[in-house]
Amino acid sequence: MLHGVKLRIEPGSVVGVMGQSGCGKTTLLRIIAGWLKASAGSTRVLGEDLAGLGAGGIFRLRRKMGMLFQFGALFTDMTVFDNVAFQMREHTDLPEDLIGDLVMMKLEAVGLRGAAGLMPSELSGGMARRVALARAVALDPQLMLYDEPFTGLDPISLGVIARLIRTLNDSLGQTSIVVSHDVEECFAIVDYVYFVSAGRIVAEGKPAEMRRSGEAFVKQFVRGEPDGPIPFHYPAPGYQADLDGGGALSSLLGVSANG
């Protein structure tokens, strides 16, 4: 759930949305993509008010958007080539040989032209993410959404993906929103960053400003401290009550015994 979120993203910039898991980052991305409708307030994306768009309007708007999913979400029954060609075949009447050239250009941009004939099951996690990136930018979208693009990647793949996000954004003249909780990688490529906690924006600024920020949440998040405004412990009744066999423990054991 999000409350009182006010976000303005300058065209051409790469903006980070950061916060701990479950804080509402992905919800924010889903509102921008038109999957969820905000119950109050307004959302304008690429100059259009999402509240006034029906399903057809949302689909029309999404043709100008691309999204990189957390684990790539490649179509497992298609080759790398067909994955990247998918949108071109669905939305354009381009001849196959031209589609072939365009696909190879996109794959070359992510360094995987040689993997065009492979199936997604033959790719490593980092390669799959790069193919998904090539697929997402297949029709040169104006707005790119990245949902946790660095999760589960080795350091080399991580650096490659981070560099690609910045390079593609600048070379294609896009605007990018990167939802992530990886501080260093995100700070290295974004122009501006918003920190979200418990559904609210608690801090915003340029990465360098955020490193110097005195705001308690930002300090805890950037430095990876275990305790602070985000407590280490999940809310629980008294510790002593559990150790004495009462409290939540008794009901858990009861459930376990019955089960």
Add this chain to the structure above:
Amino acid sequence: MAEQETPGALRSGLEKLGRTFTAKIWRLGFAARFFLYVLLHSGTALRRFGLTIREIYFAGVQSMIIILVSGLFVGMVLALQGYDTLQRYGSSEALGILVALSLVRELGPVVAGLLFASRAGSAITAEIGLMKATEQIAAMEMMAVDPIARVVAPRFWAGVISMPLLAALFSAMGIFGGYLVGVQLIGVDEGAFWSQMQDSVDWREDVMNGVIKSMVFGVAVTWIAVFEGYDAPPTAEGVSGATTRTVVTSSLAILALDFVLTALMFTGGTAK
């Protein structure tokens, strides 16, 4: 104390029952709306028929082995059982009629439908469910491609087209199995076997009614399969539960629909 607890327990039991019943009705309504949505968004599946042909290969062609082998054995067993009964009344030449009518009217559509639900229905549910769990459906939506039109409708029409063909193959193979056992093994007169079958099996009354049954079963099984897949919670447990529900619900639906269709098709002229 106990007197006070009983109405409370009764009330909570009734509330639970009501909630469960309401949830089932809501889901049925959702499934009906989903069915309408699939029909309305079938343009892509029919216009780009290659998408549907590909699914016919997966749902239909890859189900042929189990359908053909099962049909052969069911026909062979029918011939053995039928001969045992018919020869007691000196009517063993009627074996061809018994085998053919049993297959084209009942066993062909019903058994092929049950096998289709287990083989292809479960595969369709698992595939769509896994596509949802791995965000492939969401990725398609994000690329402004309607997954109902691109993923669901081709699978639905593939099932609807495949099912009558598989039932016909099942019946044909069953008749061949009956011929092998009845004529070649037991020694029933070959001419009587085929001629009596030809005389007694009516094209419209028997064969077409069987085809209509298999088409209805095809719609029911694939509707259930695509709905369960699309509605599956995006977890391993959710997909496994949806796959099981597809097989169970489809099988029950086939048997219930078979009763209704048989009552409508074959009892109208005989009831007095």
